[in-house]
Amino acid sequence: MKEIVQIEKLLCEYAPLMARIAATFEANKSLQDELIQEMSLAVWRAFEGASKEGGSSFRGEASVKTFVAKVAHNKAVDHVIKEQRRQEFTHEGEFDSSHTTSTSSSRDATLQENAMDLMTGLRQLEIKYRQVLALLLEGFSQLEIASMLGIKESAVAKRVSRARQQLTQIMGQQP
Amino acid sequence: MSEEGLNVSKNTSSMSELDEQLAQWQSAYKEATPSVDTDSLIKDTKSARFKLKLKGAFDLALGLAVSVWCLTLVLFEPLTAYQFFLFSVLTPIPVAFGIWGYWVRQKQWRAQTLDVQSMLSFKQIQLQQQLHYWKVSLYGCVALWCGLLALAIFNVLMFDTYTLWGAQLLINSVVVFVVYRRYKKLAADLPAALARIDNMK
Numbered sequence: 001m002k003e004i005v006q007i008e009k010l011l012c013e014y015a016p017l018m019a020r021i022a023a024t025f026e027a028n029k030s031l032q033d034e035l036i037q038e039m040s041l042a043v044w045r046a047f048e049g050a051s052k053e054g055g056s057s058f059r060g061e062a063s064v065k066t067f068v069a070k071v072a073h074n075k076a077v078d079h080v081i082k083e084q085r086r087q088e089f090t091h092e093g094e095f096d097s098s099h100t101t102s103t104s105s106s107r108d109a110t111l112q113e114n115a116m117d118l119m120t121g122l123r124q125l126e127i128k129y130r131q132v133l134a135l136l137l138e139g140f141s142q143l144e145i146a147s148m149l150g151i152k153e154s155a156v157a158k159r160v161s162r163a164r165q166q167l168t169q170i171m172g173q174q175p
Numbered sequence: 176m177s178e179e180g181l182n183v184s185k186n187t188s189s190m191s192e193l194d195e196q197l198a199q200w201q202s203a204y205k206e207a208t209p210s211v212d213t214d215s216l217i218k219d220t221k222s223a224r225f226k227l228k229l230k231g232a233f234d235l236a237l238g239l240a241v242s243v244w245c246l247t248l249v250l251f252e253p254l255t256a257y258q259f260f261l262f263s264v265l266t267p268i269p270v271a272f273g274i275w276g277y278w279v280r281q282k283q284w285r286a287q288t289l290d291v292q293s294m295l296s297f298k299q300i301q302l303q304q305q306l307h308y309w310k311v312s313l314y315g316c317v318a319l320w321c322g323l324l325a326l327a328i329f330n331v332l333m334f335d336t337y338t339l340w341g342a343q344l345l346i347n348s349v350v351v352f353v354v355y356r357r358y359k360k361l362a363a364d365l366p367a368a369l370a371r372i373d374n375m376k
Contacts, residue, residue, distance in 0.1 A: 011213065011217055011220065012213045012217070015211040015213045019208055019209045019211045020209070022209070023208075023209050029209075036211060037219050037220060040216055040217075040219075041223050041224060042284070044220060044224060045224075045284045046284070046287060046288045049285065049288070070288070070290065071288060074291060074294045077291060077294065077295065078287075078294070078298070080375070081372065081375075118203040118207060119204075119207045128374075131291065134204075137201050137204040139201070147290065148290060149291045150291055150293050164196075164197075167200075
């Protein structure tokens with residue numbers, strides 16, 4: 001019971017993180033919601049498994065946030081493989097600004113526009129570039145990203161550089 | 176100012192522009208957080224988890240029930256030698272299948288906690304294994320169909336039972352054809368599917 005409460009707290013805390021990852025990989029709002037739920041379930045199962053193994057799944061993880069982000073990214077990639085709709089959501093998907101958390105009227109309109117451009121731009125990047133940039137924007141260090149993706153830190157640096165170039169180019173082309 | 180000094184100054188300015196851009200993007204990225212009803216999310220996740228557990232338990236219980244039924248027949252019913260052999264062979268299969276299904280599901284869940292590269296490699300292996308299973312199924316179906324054909328020929332020649340054996344052959348031909356089509360489709364799609372995953376690495 002205590003474990004369930006802990007996992008619930010964890011899901012509450014990291015729901016925005018999972019939602020951002022889902023939005024990076026899926027533009028369609030209803031599919032995004034499905035993906036967030038799949039991520040939550042995967043996180044739940046992963047934590048259950050980790051506690052059964054005495055927390056061995058966490059060994060080597062920098063933080064719970066890293067662990068959640070890794071599971072969520074895996075689920076997102078899995079979703080992309082399954083749905084095979086990457087082409088659809090890079091071209092057809094429209095960012096729905098009504099679903100953002102920024103409801104306060106004091107929010108800067110330009111910032112909203114930037115957010116929209118950024119998400120649309122991110123979704124146009126190749127998955128490998130999208131992943132590193134999304135994790136970097138989430139505030140993870142290159143070392144943490146390397147551990148989550150299972151690649152070398154130097155490879156992360158290269159991808160980040162390419163991803164930034166491509167995103168700058170894409171956002172420059174957007175109206 | 177020396178040329179070296181100018182270069183250092185240019186690099187510093189370019190670095191600070193990059194940092195500023197990153198900071199802007201980070202802020203925009205956080206701003207773009209889709210709204211999540213966490214209460215509803217937890218409720219739905221709990222429900223999905225319960226359904227998964229229920230499905231797993233049902234599969235296992237069903238397998239166990241069939242195995243127990245077969246075992247009961249073997250132990251307590253008067254059977255011919257042929258029936259005894261058949262049910263003895265059948266007994267462990269359903270429960271073994273249930274355990275195997277449980278093991279596969281656990282493996283899939285564990286794959287979600289791997290790093291992304293390992294998870295993608297796992298997906299590729301899974302796709303190759305899927306094709307292998309369909310290939311084995313196809314061979315199995317063809318072998319069964321050949322056995323059925325031999326029986327049909329024997330029965331038709333000996334007892335003139337055209338309709339019965341003809342119908343059985345026809346139904347099984349449809350099964351073989353469906354399995355063959357599925358295998359061919361998966362085999363044709365596999366290189367592209369593997370390449371797509373490779374591109375994600």
